[in-house]
Amino acid sequence: MWHVGKVIALSDETATARTINLEVLDWPGHVAGQHVDVRLTAPDGYSAVRSYSIASGAHSEGRVEITVERLPNGEVSPYLTQELAVGDRLELRGPIGGWFVWRSHQTEPIQLIAGGSGIVPLMAMIRSRASAGSAAPFRLLYSVREQEAVFYREELRALTNNDEGVSLTYAYTRVAPKDWPRPPGRIDTTLITNATWPSNIGATCYVCGPTSFVEIASSFLIASGHSPDKIRTERFGPTGDRK
Amino acid sequence: MSSHIYDYLDGNAAAGELAKIFAVDVTAAEGQCAHCGATKRFAEAHLYMQCPGVVARCAVCEQVLLRLVSIRDRALLDLSGMTYLSLDTSQSEQPSK
Numbered sequence: 001m002w003h004v005g006k007v008i009a010l011s012d013e014t015a016t017a018r019t020i021n022l023e024v025l026d027w028p029g030h031v032a033g034q035h036v037d038v039r040l041t042a043p044d045g046y047s048a049v050r051s052y053s054i055a056s057g058a059h060s061e062g063r064v065e066i067t068v069e070r071l072p073n074g075e076v077s078p079y080l081t082q083e084l085a086v087g088d089r090l091e092l093r094g095p096i097g098g099w100f101v102w103r104s105h106q107t108e109p110i111q112l113i114a115g116g117s118g119i120v121p122l123m124a125m126i127r128s129r130a131s132a133g134s135a136a137p138f139r140l141l142y143s144v145r146e147q148e149a150v151f152y153r154e155e156l157r158a159l160t161n162n163d164e165g166v167s168l169t170y171a172y173t174r175v176a177p178k179d180w181p182r183p184p185g186r187i188d189t190t191l192i193t194n195a196t197w198p199s200n201i202g203a204t205c206y207v208c209g210p211t212s213f214v215e216i217a218s219s220f221l222i223a224s225g226h227s228p229d230k231i232r233t234e235r236f237g238p239t240g241d242r243k
Numbered sequence: 244m245s246s247h248i249y250d251y252l253d254g255n256a257a258a259g260e261l262a263k264i265f266a267v268d269v270t271a272a273e274g275q276c277a278h279c280g281a282t283k284r285f286a287e288a289h290l291y292m293q294c295p296g297v298v299a300r301c302a303v304c305e306q307v308l309l310r311l312v313s314i315r316d317r318a319l320l321d322l323s324g325m326t327y328l329s330l331d332t333s334q335s336e337q338p339s340k
Contacts, residue, residue, distance in 0.1 A: 001263070037259040051259060096258040098268030098331070099286035211249035233287070235253045 032128035033101035036094035057127030104132035115209020146175035199225030278306035
């Protein structure tokens with residue numbers, strides 16, 4: 001059940017988040033939105049398990065990519081983001097989860113809403129859409145502290161060109177770029193109404209972020225007429241190093 | 244704005260532990276709360292992990308659906324808070340892409 005992944009590349013997304021690219025020879029493949037459990041074991045036998053969303057799309061044979069945000073008092077994330085080196089090995093369990101997933105045979109419009117590092121599994125969906133050649137129309141609303149905290153910025157720019165069928169709206173919570181149309185602040189009903197699909201077209205919505213963000217975003221979606229049955233959520237929070 | 248402190252995750256966070264027990268994915272399974280009768284996906288349950296094991300509570304009535312404690316080579320699973328759990332067994336081996 002546990003696989004061994006060898007670190008083949010590391011890259012910093014932001015000052016506090018790092019993407020870890022792993023080669024997992026016996027990886028059974030995954031679906032966008034799934035996660036993996038990572039187990040670290042100390043020489044004295046003490047072990048800690050944390051759950052991280054998979055960032056890489058489906059169809060990435062033998063490869064698993066995760067992006068880890070360093071939490072100040074984390075037990076696992078400081079190691080993964082600061083000490084882990086290329087060539088090191090990690091134990092992985094997964095892929096895990098069959099509910100918060102997007103499969104390439106889904107053709108309906110898709111609304112993605114990310115709060116901070118909640119972008120990770122949604123990025124896997126955007127990557128899977130591209131690699132599958134899917135024409136499903138996607139919209140992404142990405143709520144993030146400031147520009148410097150954005151993950152995958154260049155790739156998102158490339159994948160959300162008008163021709164690609166994926167549109168992207170950034171919502172900054174602390175610092176907005178100069179001349180940005182919306183002052184920095186938390187998401188609100190106006191933003192949800194303007195930046196997401198109209199509720200009558202039957203979009204499936206995926207919301208991922210801290211629990212408080214997910215509660216607020218999904219309540220706004222429901223208030224603007226989206227059916228609760230079409231909203232899938234994934235929460236992470238302070239109870240572990242999740243994401 | 245609400246000042247409520249959210250101290251739970253969701254059923255997805257228990258999937259790794261439950262995968263040790265169930266041969267198929269539990270997050271997409273539909274379960275009925277034995278307390279209020281609500282029928283929801285397990286992924287939608289509120290999950291509390293600040294305890295020796297994990298406790299899943301109904302997203303509607305907040306009563307306990309599931310408790311799971313693992314100690315060394317033994318797992319104790321209490322499902323008395325659910326009247327049933329309906330699992331999709333079509334994808335028990337490989338994830339479809």
